[in-house]
Amino acid sequence: MGEVDGTDEAAGTRRDAGTTRRDEARVPGPRGAAETRRDGPGGTGGASLMRLPAELAERYEAVAELPVQGAESDLLLVRDARGAEHVAKIFRRGYRADRDVWAKLPELGSPHVLRILETGHADGRDYEVTAYAPDGNLRALMDGPLPPEAVADVAAQLADGLTALHRAGIVHRDLKPENVLVLSGDPLRLAIADFGLSKVLEQSVVFASSSRTLAYAAPESLSGQVSPARDWWSLGMIVRELATGRAPFRGLSETVVVDHLATRPVSADDVADPRLRLLCRGLLTRDPRRRWSGAEVAAWLDGGSPPVAEEATGPETGTGLPFKGRRYARRDELARALVAEWADAAQYFFGRGENSEAWRSLRAWLAELPDDGSIELVDGRLTADVDPDLKLLYLVRWLDPDLPPHFLGRRVTAEDLRMLPAYVENPGPEHRVACRLVRELWRHGLLRELAGFAGGADLAGVDEQWRAHAAAWNELARWIRAQDAPPPALAARLPDAGADDPPLVLAMLLALAAHPADVRRKLAEGLERARARTAGAEPVPWFEWLAGGAGDDPLRMLAVLLAAPEAVVEIESAKRARRAEAERTEALRAQRAERERARLAGRGAATGRAVLWTLPLLAVWLSGSWIVGALFGGGPDGGTSSVGGFQRSSGVPFGFLAVLSVVVWGLQCGAEVVLARAQSADYLPHGPWAMFSKVLGAGGRGLSKASQTVSGAAQRTGRRGCGLVLLAGTVPLLLVFLLLAAVTPVAGLLWTLVLIAAPVAHGVAAGVRLHRWRQARGTVTGGA
Template identity: 70%
Template sequence: MADFQETRRDPGVTGRDPGVPGPRPGETRRDQPGRPGGPLMRLPAGLAEHFELVAELPVQGAESDLLLVRDALGAEHVVKVFRRGYNADREVWAKLPGLESPNVVRILETGHADGRDYEVTAYAPDGNLRGLMAGPLPAEAVTRIVGQLSAGLAALHRVGIVHRDLKPENVLIMSADPLQVAITDFGLSKVLDQSVVFASSSRTLAYAAPESLSGQVSPARDWWSLGMIVRELLTGRPPFMGLSETAVVDHLATRPVPADEVPDPRFRLLCQGLLTRDPRRRWTDSEVTEWLNGGAPPVAPEAAHPMAPEGAGLPFNGQRYTERAELARALIEKWDYAALYFFGRGESGEAWRTLREWLSEFDDSRIGLIDGYLTTGLAPDVKLLHLVRWLDPTLPPHFLGRRVTSEDLPGLAALAKDPSHSDHRAACLLGRELWDQHLLQVLSGFEGGRDLTRIDEQWRSHVASWNRLAGWLREHESTPPRLASRLPDAGSVTDERIAGRAAAVADDPPVVLLTLLALAAWPAETRRSLADAAERARAAVPEQVPWFTWLVEGAGDDPLRLLAVVRAAPEAVVDAEARARGRHAAQQEAQALRARWDEKERARLAGRGVAVARAVAWSLPLLAFWLLGSWIVGAVFGGDGDGGTKSVGGVQQSSGVPFAVLAVLSLIAWAVQCGSEVVLARAQGRDYLPYGPWSWMSRLLGVGGRGLSKASQTLSGAAQRTGRRGCGLLLLAGTVPLLIILLLLAAVTPVASLLWLMVLLAAPVAHAVAAGVRLHRWRQALEGERQKALQDGVERR
């Protein structure tokens, strides 16, 4: 113990405390395999009594050696032994044990032995933060690390300790899941009695603040180091990689460290705040805490924009540019010219070589720009976009010389719909490039473009959903095939199609694609616009179209289905107009048929006079028949008025009905029959003869279809010119036997007059009934003929 001097242990955390590992009576040690063998160093006197030396840790520093030790309980610790000539700050040692921060490694024991200072701390088997930095870390992990390191620095600064050497190697991973880090290695730390002191500079220049070059020590120095760590965590590239120490010192002394390579705008804001050159205006715990809570604290502007080194500058468009921001604005103003000027001829162009030489004078961030974008196969416009973002990411996002913020995106759809607008072609080109090249992700790297990443993800989700919906609608049995031209697939026409889907036409101009972009950028406003447009589309369809009605009823408030309704409305209008034209043509055809039928009816009714004359003429033989019969009956059987009897042919007969009475009854019977035929003739007009009472005679004589004049000629004997027999002989042949039969009946029947009266009464009644039946059948036939004529006309159309 003679060599053990100035040993000091924290009474709450040394081995004498029951809660802290230390020597225990009766405990055995447990060796762990896999440790490096044979350490080259020995433990300082006093520590060897209760710690076993396990191995030397490969992480060594210029001022100390690290030893892995194990206590009697098997718990492992790290002993940091300072090299001779390096002494720890005793004030820091005095204040560290009192810290109650989980983000600052606790020093379990400190002391001086064998002429060297030492510290005993907990062992972190997961290593330090450098082990996680093989590439960019996810934003969630970086946010967690920032919060913990910020809390650790705030705890140190509250007790007046400035770390002075914060770097990934001095951040231990206390737990990998969940991620828990803590600040360690306080060999260069100092306790400040005032806000700023001057001391020797840190040996780790890559993470050193600019003021450290002059020996200034303040808490702001640690916040700068935190900013450099965050920048490396997000980019995966150490600061000042490939630069000599002299170049690093020159950079720190003359210009800011840019945060341009940080892709996320919120993290870029954090880096800009922590990497402010003026330590008085640099972010500290309060601003970082506000940022962690979602705020956006202001960043103090630099005294001047980043400048290129002294020289002639970069020639472009008749001017020379040395200031990056000024060149960026000039490139945006002359976008088309700049893209062809610098990148139109590839790497063989003189303008590109001049640009590359100019870029070579800047810091190492140009390497990622040149190798990652400018020397690749990207289109000239895309290369120019990456160049502008590198030159001045504080500008609003621009592409093709146009501002592309979330407020500007919805207007592209309106321009794409209007081919007459002067910006129509530019809007279509811009929309396709944003989609095909995934440029919204790139544009999100500009200030004011942080929400473009979310918009791009939502846009691509909308496009995938629309393409599924459009393909389903194109194949649906309810929709007409021509609707496919109204429901194109959005996005690139080379996208893979689902097997079996109906082929879709190209979305050219990309109205659907840019409408979906507007929906992603302004969801609520675009949804309302689509709902209003769908309502106008419904109103524009003048009548119900079955497939369009089905589409409208299934739309609901789904913006994609509403868009389908708007796109399909013109086809529905065409269908409705075609239906209206068809109905109009059918109506006109029906009207023409009705007109022809009415004309035919007028011609038929115009023959009423002739038909009535024919009816009277055809019924005159009946009058003759009745009068002749009545005369015979009256002459033979009629009485003389004295009520006696008389002898006819030797036969005594009683007196009968006088001829005068029978003649009157005959006239009445004929009047009934003639009246029935006249009523029928007035109803039938020209159709009277084919349906007349003598139609059977007309057919028998072969004159049924040629009218009453032909029949009259036949009756009058004029038919003798045709060689046919007239119907007069037939009447005579029928009448004579009838009269003979009546005379015979009268001769043998005392009531012959009464029988004749019955005939005079029954025959007209039967004739009237028959005429009514004929009229009914004719009307049925006429209606059938009318229906057939109209139906045949519709079928011919």
Template identity: 60%
Template sequence: MRLPEELGERFAVVAELPVQGAESDLLLVRDGGGRELVMKVFRRGYHADRDVWAKLPSLGSPHVVRILETGSAGGRDYEVSEYAEHGNLRTLMDGPLDAGTVGEVVGQLAEGIKALHDAGIVHRDLKPENILVTAREPVATAITDFGLSRVLEQSVVFASSSRTLAYAAPESLSGQVSPARDWWSLGMIVREMATGRPPFLGLSETAVVDHLATRPMPVDDVADPRLRLLVRGLLTRDPRRRWSYAQVSAWLGGESPEVVEDAAAASGAVPGGPGAAPGGAGLPFDGRRFTDRRELARALVERWDRAAVYLFGRGESGEAWRALRDWLAEIPDDSRIELVDRYLTSPDLTADAKLLHLVRWLDPDLPPHYLGRRVLPEDLPGLAALASEPGHPDHRTACLLGKSLWDERLLGVLAGFEGAHELARVDDQWRRHVAAWNELGRWLRSQDALPLSAKARLPETGAAETPVAGQVPPDEPPVVLLTLLALAARPAETASALKRAVARRYGEDVPWFAWLVDGAADDDPLRLLAVVRTQPEAAAEAQARLRDRRTEEIRAEEIRRHWDERERLRLEKRDASVRRAVGWSLPILAFWLAGSWVIAQLSGGGTKLGPSGWFVMLGVVAVLAWAVQCAAEVFVARAQGGEYLPHGPWALLSRALSASGRGMNKVGQVMRGTPGKRSFVPFALVFGVMFALLLIALAAATPAGGLLWMLVMPAAAVAHAVAAGIRLHRWRTARAPADPTRGPADPTSGPADPTSGPADPAGGPETHGPLFDGRTP
């Protein structure tokens, strides 16, 4: 795991601790001074109780782990605490512990729990993994991990039902929070230390819930009688009668405080069948008979799943329903008639919705609950985080809860509980957000700039029917729906979280995402949600583009390497090419001089200069003409290096000579520079014959052959130089596409901008999009 950037600059991750929580990651880190510490980084959607953070530093108990630092980084809360190198209590429990060791641990944990409760903090998740061993001889322990802790302003409240089930008190199944929960957990820990066996080993979660809700914990397997008494007192099902610090202190002092147990609960059965309610007045449920409507309401909340099926699972034909109706008829409250006729017998309501109406009627002063979970505005944002984590144990419940609140419009019902009137406003705002989101989603999905993978992450939500497959992506699990609920319940906090979650850096490589981010104003949370939803696709596309660029860079580097090697070899042959250019030009000089001598002999006899003077004059012109031709070839040879001969003027002549017949093949080999016998005899023979024919023609054609020859040589030299320039230009043009330093495009450039085209993907000015809060998105 990588730490948020601001933490990564101060701490180095050493390892992930083997014990991880459902709400957080636990890491062993090292600070700048080399000190090893434990860092707890909450997962997105989970936040520590700030009141707990404020109280922890002042506890000062040696049996509560000292929290060194708390804060938020990268949108995630974190805690930094001391590191216990001896591990947690689980490392000591490889078998039953002796009574003396158990007593020492109980005394230390009792002091730690008392320090927390005196500060108004309920831990809510005590278990061996959350008890660190700070010393082994003698054993010393300290309580840690306050991620689920709550500060209470009253003795009992209802909150999230998050807990470690095996060590959870029965009342925690409904989310009830009181200090008694921690003493039950201590009792389960003591029982495990005394027996050497974890509670509920091998049982499923459903079986554990059923056991906690219906039966007491057996203590007969605790061999030591003193420890058995302690476990019985701590595992009393009724939290009002459960042992607390006073009784545990008395037990540690050698006393034997009284254990008060409910007889029916202790037995788990009464005459009439397993778990049946005793006879008499009241409504039978869960092994008891209820006469007080408020007590019944709390019992129904604690056993919600069982209560919904028990009372309404078989409709009006069920015996439990008839018993409930008869019991309601005895209550002197005329509003029961509307309750029964409008809600409890309605065929349009589910069993859970009927139970909700019943609980609200029984005790409207309760905090609002549904499916056994508390539902207050501050609880709603966490549902989106649970819905986005399929592996979380509460994932399915969060999805069912969110869909039920939407489909059955239950927030308005929950608003009827005491102190929950704000839920009605939340429901209205939620539905406005859903309508605006669906309109925004339809518009965004119509934009050609967005790829199909991004459009699939912008689903229609809140629809009564499943969207048509292939046309509109489904919101399943309902992450968008629950995010919009969080936005309605806590707009400022949710919008701030969306802003922090936007990674704008992908816009550099993904043009459609850059367009989406640029259009998302900071005060438009729905557009920010669209950005966050499509961000994974942008990240994947950015990674793909990065891989493509790296592949192209590697390919371009390989081309450059081959090109550089080719250029090195070509330039190494530059001097040899210059020598060849001079050598191949010498026959031209010989040709001009020989021709000048012949012309001088044929035309100079009748002049004042005579043949010798004409030859000198023609010879000077011949040398100058050859110098121009030789310089042109040398210039081309220096530029072309090792590629000079294959592109030289001799290639054309050699091909012509080679085509003239098999006897001239050797001449072609020599003139092309190809392997073979290098002889100048064929070359001299051919040019000698051509030269003789030309001179005869000149002498026969005009008496001014010398002047004509004098003009031919410079003209030929100029033509040669021009031809050399044309050859050099063609050579450079032919090799330009292969030159990586002169290519038509940068090999590191990415794909073309998908938003370029005849129209702006946003449709021009912001006048074509759907309205949201008076603005176009």
């Protein structure tokens, strides 16, 4: 799962500031396991990673470095808090694990595929945590030839693991004894491990310091081909080594090994047991399309003897049709060569038109064959206006009808159709060819053509059922898209069969037509996982409606699986919105709490301001009481007297008014203190004088405007307006004096009433101010 991308992880990756040193502590390796130096890409020149990433270091303790290391990662023995030991695989910088493989491995369900306990990314590195196998790997059992029964047991366990991997669309690509762990020795239990190259690396062979990895590589890996057949070749090499006790290509250089793989077959004649020899011959067939796979191995394990393709011993010379540096005289051998080099063959013979030399050579070669059918082939098929790949299909079927059905260089049996959805869905080496294969099978109805090959008789029925499924699916998808409940984005996830890119719907319907029971079971399992992913506090009504009506209808289940990502998007969007709202509410709550804290912190200052700002009121009331008492209060004889032309009569004495003034001020001061303690820091800046400040301000602005108006009029007319201003100021003053003369007999009583009414009015005003403040504060709080 390591991918050389040459770049760092996405933003947020933290680089280690320093490098790590190699500690001398080592864990003893399993018997017979030699150390492997790290000379591959991304190697650190021998530097050891004895420091775990921070994410793992919180829960695991690094014990030591394991002796067998990979080209793309370091393997560390770690111990958790309970003392259990595990293996931490830390990918080197520049290598990125394949998330698809991580996602699929836990779902395989095979006891012979090592279970990954934990995966993640920390400190700029991907990592995996797996169980620790103290008994080492399969290399520890290779001290000499094993009994045939033991070899067959190993083959059965590894075949089970490979079948599970291939069913999930995973090609291991680096199967060797070092990557097969011994979980227990008695009874022997094995598990395939180390998926570092699975489906990801574009390089087909990793050249390490030892030729051991190359020694187990299939011939087609030299040209970069990737298919499950590569893993079956590796299994054949392991079986051969277990049976003979000799490692393949021991002592040979990499150049010699590559030359051998590219030019000659690997002989199984030195395998003594005939049953194991048959297994090795079937697995070590050079042609990957005729090599044994899971079906043949299962038949061999059941005691059967599946046929083995005959190997060509060398290039043919003399007469025959030339192709890729060889001449072919036999029809079946040419057919196998064309299938093996499908893309080149289609372009070579048919891609350049009927005037090309290659086409003329093929036509002449076909004319020399003692078969009258070649005329119909040439005139009816090979000269038709169709794609070169279709012409090559017609040619291969005519050359060797006993060949399994092939198209685009891929075997197309009913069993192979089961794996197409995995290849179509997951980007990888087989993705592009699988997408094209599905489209071509659908567009040209090629399953009916492929039914003419050996073992393809059931493909015609599969094609008929496939097209019936497609028609039913299109009707279902259009009905779902026409409903009001699903969101508009769902239409893109439920396209008509054949209109989707990549053609996942077509691939799923094809697999359903070929293996209805198996695909129906997988769809049901996927439906349960989809329901589990969408269950919770964020219901999606349209998805619940869609999933609720699925029942056991495979097409409805497929629709639910395709719609599940859209439901997950809605759920995640709702979760994000809820989290954002919660964060906003929490921020506003904290903001309000901070404002409230700051407000309450100013309570003492507000109380002091309330007392200070009411002191002028005390001065006003005492001054007024003194004036009333001096002018209108009663004399010593209680009679009347004339003062400045006014009649003075007995009234309320000053002492009483002074005491009443203090009481009035106390009530007003208390009202302001209560208001100030309630409002604290929000206490009005001008206190009780705010209203008077506004009145005076408005009056000042009015007088200023009047003065400006009068001055402007004087400037325009040349007249002086001071007499009018004097008259406007004198008349009100005379009116005030007359009013005072009129009320003089009851002035003391009136002042007493004023003193009584003042605290009442002040209290009412303070209550109004408190009410308005609370309303304003409640509005701000509610709006926040």
